[in-house]
């Protein structure tokens with residue numbers, strides 16, 4: 001780890017959950033903090049948008065571990081943000097996710113005991129594999145509940161056993177194809193195929209939803225505003241509609257940030273809560289060794305998605321308190337061809353919102369790679385609509401007649417690329433696959449004094465992973481000893 005920096009002015013690039021949570025902690029530690037955001041409104045992927053009077057989610061559909069004694073609940077408490085103002089519990093009907101396969105279904109419940117019971121009932125021939133998975137899951141979830149988890153960052157790179165692929169682990173225990181597919185969903189929530197997903201990331205995501213699962217009470221924009229307001233209240237400054245253009249170095253050290261508007265902000269420390277490839281673009285070529293630069297450029301991204309937002313008649317299609325995954329088993333496929341559905345409260349006029357999400361590769365949209373959002377032309381719009389209609393027809397098999405429903409928005413990997421600068425429209429940033437772990441581990445050691453990464457690319461994706469990435473950035477800025485003191489003091493408040 002770098003020597004802690006004696007900093008006063010800290011500038012954070014990006015106002016997603018990663019940037020704002022880093023900003024809140026640094027303000028609590030009395031630094032002068034400025035967040036720079038290229039978009040007109042703060043929040044990045046956590047922010048929702050409105051179509052036909054309905055709030056549509058982008059990157060927060062459900063979140064785990066927000067209970068009082070659970071990791072994310074404790075973090076929210078430290079940040080001074082009320083969980084209950086923003087979120088409500090899911091799974092009170094006993095189901096968090098329902099996985100629908102062609103000839104069976106599986107329910108993800110709350111709690112490891114209930115999960116174990118459901119696994120044994122669904123896959124009676126898989127006792128050895130299930131026992132092995134549950135043993136690791138209990139160990140990892142126990143560590144996540146340990147008070148030292150936030151201080152040591154639950155450092156995923158510490159326990160070498162858990163870095164192996166969960167897919168290989170299951171095969172070693174002769175898991176049936178059905179069990180492998182059930183286990184493939186938490187891998188997908190990391191943006192990785194089962195065969196490439198490190199066991200630690202798989203089990204951390206799974207454990208967090210098994211602790212307790214939550215949906216937004218209102219919408220992502222409210223969440224974004226609550227985070228932004230908390231940051232401002234603590235003295236933080238947010239500059240909107242101006243993107244970071246160039247990191248200014250003096251004698252190899254950070255001295256400021258130049259914005260697109262021409263404004264220059266003095267800074268002793270810069271935290272890049274953006275993708276590392278975006279960070280590369282902000283540095284002069286000679287600022288980094290060719291090998292480091294190349295390592296970042298060669299990183300494989302997580303896959304993109306297409307998202308279809310549909311307004312449905314609320315009387316005929318009431319809110320469903322759990323999520324649905326529609327999965328077709330194809331033994332030859334590397335990973336499941338799955339579709340995620342969430343049917344939620346919509347607007348006061350009697351419409352609910354059905355969100356449909358499925359994988360969509362960047363290459364599928366390469367024809368429009370050099371176009372901008374809103375200006376891609378008719379052929380692009382037609383292609384989006386045609387995919388959306390196919391997805392809607394498929395949704396009809398799950399939800400019944402959707403004939404009088406209305407598609408109110410469709411977004412593709414290109415939309416995400418343009419909205420938050422996600423290379424290749426990647427959903428969860430760089431891919432945390434077994435093969436890339438070592439390269440990723442070295443990412444956080446940006447070889448420039450005063451420059452740090454935060455957000456989903458610093459540790460892990462998702463709301464929990466991104467905030468853990470922010471904690472990691474702060475730990476590196478202030479040093480382990482001070483960080484441990486601070487976390488203990490914040491936890492006791």
Ligand SMILES: Cc1cc2nc3c(=O)[nH]c(=O)nc-3n(C[C@H](O)[C@H](O)[C@H](O)COP(=O)(O)OP(=O)(O)OC[C@H]3O[C@@H](n4cnc5c(N)ncnc54)[C@H](O)[C@@H]3O)c2cc1C
Pocket residue numbers: 013014015016017018019036037038039043044045046058059060061062063242243244245273274278305307357416419420421426427428454455456457461462463464466
């Ligand atoms: C479709 C989808 C569904 C998801 N669902 C869930 C879910 O249900 N639960 C969950 O936990 N996670 C979910 N995620 C993942 C989660 O949303 C992300 O992991 C998390 O929001 C990432 O936060 P971040 O701050 O790292 O990045 P971002 O939110 O991408 O923030 C980066 C910010 O930096 C800004 N920026 C970029 N370049 C510049 C620049 N040069 N200058 C200034 N600003 C810049 C961007 O505009 C953006 O605001 C989902 C993601 C997607 C895409």
